[in-house]
Amino acid sequence: MAKRPIRRGLDDPTGPIRDAIIGGSFLPNERLIEEDLVRRFKANRGAVRLALARLEQEGLVVREPNRGARVRLVAxxxxxxxxxxxxxxxxxxxxxxxxxxxxxxxxxxxxxxxxxxxxxxxxxxxxxxxxxxxxxxxxxxxxxxxxxxxxxxxxxxxxxxxxxxxxxxxxxxxxxxxxxxxxxxxxxxxxxxxxxxxxxxxxxxxxxxxxxxxxxxxx
Incomplete structure (x- = not known):
């Protein structure tokens, strides 16, 4: 049986996701669903999770247990x-x-x-x-x-x-x-x-x- 080809995606989608948030493609408080981000930015799930963690440190994203990530709303x-x-x-x-x-x-x-x-x-x-x-x-x-x-x-x-x-x-x-x-x-x-x-x-x-x-x- 032929081996299934390894799916390779964007190594680090942090920049593209950041640009999408800053540019207004994602609205404040909008949920950032990992599966959607994987498809949109052609990245693997691990890279997307790491990107969201980095963006949380920058203050652009909020991650909540059992609820996932969303764009942070600035008061x-x-x-x-x-x-x-x-x-x-x-x-x-x-x-x-x-x-x-x-x-x-x-x-x-x-x-x-x-x-x-x-x-x-x-x-x-x-x-x-x-x-x-x-x-x-x-x-x-x-x-x-x-x-x-x-x-x-x-x-x-x-x-x-x-x-x-x-x-x-x-x-x-x-x-x-x-x-x-x-x-x-x-x-x-x-x-x-x-x-x-x-x-x-x-x-x-x-x-x-x-x-x-x-x-x-x-x-």
């Missing part, structure tokens, strides 16, 4: 704290990015800005959330600041954005677009102070909007 107070911490870290990142920016980097940032405008025109807020994540990730990559990048990943900042994208009040999307354009312009000037200020202002505004929305919801 309001923690969401604000994450945004405030992110503002400080990404301001530092923007400062470094302004110094290291290349012309190709700048072209890539402008391409993402065009995509953001198109998604706003289409009213695609889920797509907008993903493009916004790519813009901020691109700036982190340009900065090449490993410690800041690691801390930002640990903050689950993009997950907070996805969970609270409903805080975008009428007119706020347009304001965000102007802030993104000002940020890229500051980076293009290669002025570290201007880039730091633009990023800090952008994320401080996001934190203030979130605070206001949460206070309004509790009143």
């Amino acid at each position: 309001g107070k923690e969401a604000v704290e994450i945004m405030e911490a992110r503002a400080m870290l990404e301001a530092l990142v923007a400062r470094h990015a302004a110094i290291k920016l290349t012309q190709q980097d700048l072209r890539n940032l402008h391409a993402i800005l065009r995509e953001l405008k198109s998604l706003i025109a289409e009213g695609d807020m889920i797509g907008y959330s993903g493009a916004n994540m790519r813009l901020h990730t691109a700036i982190v990559d340009i900065a090449d600041h490993a410690t800041a990048a690691r801390l930002l990943l640990g903050l689950r900042a993009q997950t907070v954005i996805f969970q609270y994208r409903q805080t975008l009040q009428p007119g706020r999307v347009e304001e965000l677009m102007h802030e993104h354009e000002a940020l890229v312009q500051a980076l293009a000037s290669r002025d570290p102070d201007a880039a730091e200020k633009a990023m800090r202002s952008h994320l401080d505004n996001a934190a203030d909007t979130l605070k206001g929305r949460l206070q309004h919801g509790s009143s």
Whole structure:
């Protein structure tokens, strides 16, 4: 009898599962069923379990006895704290990015800005959330600041954005677009102070909007 071929899957699906959570493919509190993850990410069950354990350590996943894993829901107070911490870290990142920016980097940032405008025109807020994540990730990559990048990943900042994208009040999307354009312009000037200020202002505004929305919801 011929031997059954050994099924080989993705050695470590942690990154793809993390990206799916951050990008909004999985909703807050959504159950993460191992069998579904095995099929979706073409990984073996042991690798999926290890990935979920790692993501639990990062704060993206909650695992409960006899109930399995689910995407962690970030509460309001923690969401604000994450945004405030992110503002400080990404301001530092923007400062470094302004110094290291290349012309190709700048072209890539402008391409993402065009995509953001198109998604706003289409009213695609889920797509907008993903493009916004790519813009901020691109700036982190340009900065090449490993410690800041690691801390930002640990903050689950993009997950907070996805969970609270409903805080975008009428007119706020347009304001965000102007802030993104000002940020890229500051980076293009290669002025570290201007880039730091633009990023800090952008994320401080996001934190203030979130605070206001949460206070309004509790009143």
